Amino acid sequence: MEPNQIIELFYFFEDSFIGQYIRGSTWLFPVIESFHLLGLAVLGGSVVIGDFRLMGFILKTESTSYVVKQTRTWFKLGFCLLVLTGVPLFLSEAVKCYYSRAFWIKMICLTIGIAFTFFIRNPLVLKIEEGKLISLLGLSSFLLWTVVAASGRWIGFS
C-alpha cells in the first residue's frame, strides 16, 4: 500500500458514520474513553498478576500455568472492552492518529503483544512451567504491555 493510499483510508475511517457521530457529540468521546481506561485496568491487572508470577515475585505456591489460566479469561474480557471502545475512538479521529507517532508505536507493540501473548507466552507456560525462559517471558510481556498502555495514553497529548 502506498502512503497516500493509507492516508486516504484514514480519511475514509474518519468520515465513517460512527466517526462523525462521535465527533458530533460533546460527551460521547470522553465516556467511551473512560470505559477504554477501565478495560485497560482489567487487562493490566491480568498482565501484572500473570507476569509477576512468571518472574517469580508472587503466588509462588501455585504453578505458573494455574496463575496464567486464572488470569486468561479476564485478559480476554479486558481486551474485548478495549477493542470495542478503542475502534470508535480511533474512527472519531483517524487522521490525527495517522500523524501521531504514539499511535503507530502503540499499534506495532499491540500487534506484537497479542501475537506474543497468545502464540508464545501462554502456550510455553503451559508446557515448561518454570525456569529462566519463563521469567524472561514474563518480563517481556510486562514491558510490551506497559509500552502499549503508555503510548496509548500519549496519543491524547499529540
Next chain:
Amino acid sequence: MLNLAEWLATTQWSIALHESLYWYPWIESSHVLFICFFFGTLLFVDLRLTGKVFTNLSISEMNKGILPLTVVGFCLMSLTGLLLFYAIPVRNYQNIFFRIKILLIIIAGVNALFFHKRMSKEAKKWDKDSFIPNSMKVSAIASLFIWSLVIISGRMIAYNWFDCDRQPQPEWINFLTSCVVDYQLYEGIDGT
C-alpha cells in the same frame, strides 16, 4: 481552601510542572499505569472473594500474595495523582469531576476500612470453612464499582465543560465548583 490552592499555584515547582513540556505527560501516563496496577490487582482480590478466580487459594493466601501489589499501586497512583493536582491546583480544586472523584474516593475508603477490619478478624475462619458471608461479597463488588466510577470521573477532570472560566453556567454548577463569578460582567454580554 481556595486560598491554599491559589498559594500552591504560585510555588516554584507547581509552575515548573505546569509549564514543562514532558514532565506533565510522563506523570499523567505513569498515573494511568499505576491505576492499572492498583485496580487490576484489586479486581482479582475482589473476584477471589466472590469465588470467581483462584479458588485453589484461600482468602488469606490470596490477600497475602496480591494485596502488597495493590498497596504499592495505590501509593504510586496517589503520589502521581497528587503531583498532577499540584501542577494545576486552582483549576483542579474548582473542577466538578475532581470533587466528585474525591467524594467517591472517601466512600471507597470507608468501604475498604470496614472490609479489612472484618476480614482481618474472620479470614482464618473463612479459610477453614471455605465460606464467605454475602455481605463481604457485596462489599467486594461495591469496591470494584466505586473504583470504576473514580476512574471514570478522574478521566473527566480533563474536560473543562463546567470550569469557572466558562461562564455562564447554571447557578448550582457554580455552587458545586465554588466558582466566584462576577455576574455584572456577564449582564452586559447577555443584554439583560
